Amino acid sequence: MKEEKKVSVPVIRRLPRYLRHLKEAAANGIRRISSKEIGRKLGATDSQVRQDLNNFGGFGQQGYGYDTETLSENIGHILCTDRNFTAILVGAGSLGTALAKHMGFERYGVTLLALFDNNPEVIGSKISRFTVRPVSEITDFCRKNNPDIAVLTLPGDAVDRSVEILESMRIKGFWNFTGRELNIPGVAIENVHLEDSLMMLTYAVGNPLAHKKETK
């Protein structure tokens, strides 16, 4: 595999979509796939698909296409889903519960280690295979287990204090569902704004002609 540097962020942002479609194809027993077929699924041209994948050395053969499984593995490698990162989740309300139960973190190479909450009614309760721990134990837990990632599913007004603690525990990345924009130099942040998605939907519902041409 060639060097993975200098790939532009928009290309990287498209990789998870490639991966989703490749995995689906593989699950349906499709062993090889052309850039055209990948493109059709994603509303992109085959030349864009080829160009994107060429950033990583290609993995394809002219006239043959791509081996779905090999390409999936390679994209997964680029996206670091084979690194076995560990994570904790802070805020075991309904959203935290939903993620712990249904996200399937392992499929993306992330092992969820523990859930934390500060609500006495939630602490000690069982969610999936976890017993919710009190937030006060975060520091000790991090010292012992060195998690890479913190999933933040706590209310926006409780964020600052938790982030301060987690930062001092050298968390490398935050998956942030709190609605509060985080920006910590040198730390990876993925802010999730579901409202942006909801507004894209209201736009599309309100402009039925505009979205007919769009493919996602």
Next chain:
Amino acid sequence: MKEEKKVSVPVIRRLPRYLRHLKEAAANGIRRISSKEIGRKLGATDSQVRQDLNNFGGFGQQGYGYDTETLSENIGHILCTDRNFTAILVGAGSLGTALAKHMGFERYGVTLLALFDNNPEVIGSKISRFTVRPVSEITDFCRKNNPDIAVLTLPGDAVDRSVEILESMRIKGFWNFTGRELNIPGVAIENVHLEDSLMMLTYAVGNPLAHKKETK
């Protein structure tokens, strides 16, 4: 306001982010804001910001900047958050519960009318101001209430049947959290793939040098 047609999808996709930052600024008492300040928040140049907003006739004055409240209202109007759409939610598990409780649909001009589930243990339970109804009542409910939007938070394997029913009830848009890619001609679909976001995070954690330059 000028014509709103022919605005490219990438521009539309940036509008919710502008709106978030403008609302935040307005909430902090900032009454006017320059394209430079908006750009700094979003990691864009001021000329890109101006160009984007010019698509809609501008709303700004040279040397003055933008009135945060007016611009918010105008962007909200473009995104159709002032249309008073109605919605139902199908799948009242932990994710559906999280959205019903915390999403604040009204802030985006969407009124949530009802929650549906097919689990006897969930039917009849109270979530936020809703009593969960059985999925079997969806058809009747839609006939009487004509909801615009369906939020899909049910498991992937139960999607097809529900979507079939909802399509026949002339739902105009689906907010789809099921992981199954939906594509229905003439219907607005917003597929939410949280795993894409998780993989952007694993990428950033695994490539600490790459994300230092990125701003979201």
